[in-house]
Amino acid sequence: MPDQSDGRLTFKLVYYGPAQGGKTTNLLRLHDALSPEMLGEIQMLETQNDRTLFFDLLPLGFRAPSGLLIKFRLFTVPGQVAHDGTRKAVLSRADGIVFVADSDRRQETNNAESFQGLVENCSRVGLDFENTPLVVQFNKRDLPSAVPEAEICARWSATPWPLLFASALTGEQVVESFEALLRVLYRRFAGEFSLMATHGLDEDAFVRSALGCP
Numbered sequence: 001m002p003d004q005s006d007g008r009l010t011f012k013l014v015y016y017g018p019a020q021g022g023k024t025t026n027l028l029r030l031h032d033a034l035s036p037e038m039l040g041e042i043q044m045l046e047t048q049n050d051r052t053l054f055f056d057l058l059p060l061g062f063r064a065p066s067g068l069l070i071k072f073r074l075f076t077v078p079g080q081v082a083h084d085g086t087r088k089a090v091l092s093r094a095d096g097i098v099f100v101a102d103s104d105r106r107q108e109t110n111n112a113e114s115f116q117g118l119v120e121n122c123s124r125v126g127l128d129f130e131n132t133p134l135v136v137q138f139n140k141r142d143l144p145s146a147v148p149e150a151e152i153c154a155r156w157s158a159t160p161w162p163l164l165f166a167s168a169l170t171g172e173q174v175v176e177s178f179e180a181l182l183r184v185l186y187r188r189f190a191g192e193f194s195l196m197a198t199h200g201l202d203e204d205a206f207v208r209s210a211l212g213c214p
Helices: 023-033 081-091 105-124 149-156 174-189 203-211
Strands: 003-005 008-016 043-047 050-063 069-076 096-102 134-139 163-165
Touching (some): 008 023, 008 081, 008 174, 023 069, 023 096, 023 134, 096 105, 096 174, 134 149, 174 203
Parallel strands (some): 008 069, 134 163
16 A cells, blocks of 8 residues: 655555566666656665565656645666565555566576565565556566567466566666556556546646656
8 A cells, every 4th residue: 555644645665576587687777767856765685695676766756736735766676586575565555566577488497486475575565466556567678588479478368467568687678667567557546546537647647657658
C-alpha cells in the first residue's frame, strides 16, 4: 500500500529477478536516461557476491493539480538464492514490481524459479500478488542465445501482465518498461486515492510527470 501522509503519496517500486539478469543495469540506465534534477543519489548495499541498489526518483516529487505531492522510491533485490532474506525485506510493502527475466535460453530454469520465488515471497511479506502491479521484462535481447520473442510471447500469452523485451546494456526498452509499470500502477491505485476525482491527475499526466516529460 502506498505511503500516504501529510499531503504526500509515496510509491515503492521493486525490480526483481534472477541473479545477473540485469536488474541493476536497468536501474542504472533508467537513472542515466532521466533528467538529473529528477533523481536522488544512487545508493548501494553490497552483499556477498551480489548487491541491492536503490534511489529516489523525483526526490522532491511532483505535485498533482490539487497540491498532492507524489514520490517514488526504486529498488533492486539481490538475485542470489543465499540472500532470500534480503529479497523479502526489500519486497516488503512494494507497490509495483518489474520482474526482470534473462533471455538466455540457459537461464530458463533460473527465471522460472525466481518467478516462483517472487510469488511465494509476496505471500510471505503480506503482498496480494494477484493485485500487485507487475510488468515482465525479458532482458538481454542482444544475446545470440536469446529465446526468440515469438516463443516467449506464446508461453506468456495467457498471463495478464505487460510483457516487454529489452537490452538494459544499451538502454533499449528500459524507460518503456518503467512507463508500463507506471501505467499499471496508476490503474491499480487511481480509484483508491482519487487521483483523478480529487487530485485532477489522469493516467497520462501521472506518467509524464513521473518521467519528467512536459
